[in-house]
Amino acid sequence: MRIIVHKARCQGHAQCSARAPAVFKLDEAGYILPGDIDVADGEQLLAADGVRSCPELALEIDDPPAARLVAEATRKRKTPLPEQLRTPEFATMDHAKTTELLDREAIRDCLYRYCRGIDRADEAALRSAYWPDAHDNHGAYRGSAEGFIRFALGVFKTGPRNIHQITNVLVEFIKPAQAAVESYFTALQRGPDKDGEMRQMLLSGRYCDLFQKRAGEWRIADRTVVYDWLEEQVPAAVLETERFGPRQPIGAPYPNDPVYAIGKHRVASRDNAFPAPNGKTHRWDDNL
Structure with missing residues (x-):
């Protein structure tokens, strides 16, 4: 997962860092450091919470393509997806349902x-x-x-x-x-x-x-x-x-x-x- 940082919007509330200090690095004044952030797998939930916590909308999640989501999910499964489900149509459907639940x-x-x-x-x-x-x-x-x-x-x-x-x-x-x-x-x-x-x-x-x-x-x-x-x-x-x-x-x-x-x-x-x-x-x- 990648997070886009809108540096100019940051007002130093530091709520993102309070939720995921390993992801969101601040300067001495408490403002987010410039540059987009690539989030490690184990930090994604905390990072997403940090993005939502920003009252200034200074952080934005850059969603990966649906195919990548399904590929990662398939790789992590103990039992791989059946061959008939490894299709672009299934990838789009799976991503759409996940997005709706999150919304x-x-x-x-x-x-x-x-x-x-x-x-x-x-x-x-x-x-x-x-x-x-x-x-x-x-x-x-x-x-x-x-x-x-x-x-x-x-x-x-x-x-x-x-x-x-x-x-x-x-x-x-x-x-x-x-x-x-x-x-x-x-x-x-x-x-x-x-x-x-x-x-x-x-x-x-x-x-x-x-x-x-x-x-x-x-x-x-x-x-x-x-x-x-x-x-x-x-x-x-x-x-x-x-x-x-x-x-x-x-x-x-x-x-x-x-x-x-x-x-x-x-x-x-x-x-x-x-x-x-x-x-x-x-x-x-x-x-x-």
């Missing part, structure tokens, strides 16, 4: 990154789910993905408790680099409204997304949130530390949640959060 997994991974971004108030994880020119029709917000991210950052400042879970992910490929994706979500949201009163809401619905694959990566290009259920609940009056009791640790926003201490396997968050437009602080009841 489906990449789309699901993107959906999960969105949930982490919203629930952990992690700006970089949230950004990594959208293309920069994406559009989002998201309840109280309708506009660019960049605007929604700024909108969400304002909500994060109020210290909400968000729990998003995604199920029933249906991926339908429109083109090789475009897919219609429907995923069901359940979201528990708690936080202060515009008057400072604590409110709690249980929401269920679907994310109806247009995904696009660019430079080998899948992200959301257009999102419409469809709401199927809404239930307002009475929030607990006691503090979380008292309510959870010995059930520790309690989930926290980036960078304090325990998930960020697990081998640093995470999407890098930017140091400087973007301010809300016009200095406005968005409230919990704006609905993420």
Whole structure:
């Protein structure tokens, strides 16, 4: 496997090296060294994870021809492929199926990154789910993905408790680099409204997304949130530390949640959060 390095895009997040230090070499300032990378067989999975982790799309996997993939798979098998399967048609079919499986997994991974971004108030994880020119029709917000991210950052400042879970992910490929994706979500949201009163809401619905694959990566290009259920609940009056009791640790926003201490396997968050437009602080009841 060969990785193309777009040196000019690197911003020094160093997430690639955190995942595969033997593959991705950095300079003293933490930027990727120039030059494409030939990855050894034993490092390919880690290298692919490193490519996906780059929020700046500075790394790109250069897929080998389908025939080479099948040849390598055949060479590694204990039992060689039957003669009738050693054909260009089989090679193309095998490669296409493998690509589709990888694409489906990449789309699901993107959906999960969105949930982490919203629930952990992690700006970089949230950004990594959208293309920069994406559009989002998201309840109280309708506009660019960049605007929604700024909108969400304002909500994060109020210290909400968000729990998003995604199920029933249906991926339908429109083109090789475009897919219609429907995923069901359940979201528990708690936080202060515009008057400072604590409110709690249980929401269920679907994310109806247009995904696009660019430079080998899948992200959301257009999102419409469809709401199927809404239930307002009475929030607990006691503090979380008292309510959870010995059930520790309690989930926290980036960078304090325990998930960020697990081998640093995470999407890098930017140091400087973007301010809300016009200095406005968005409230919990704006609905993420």
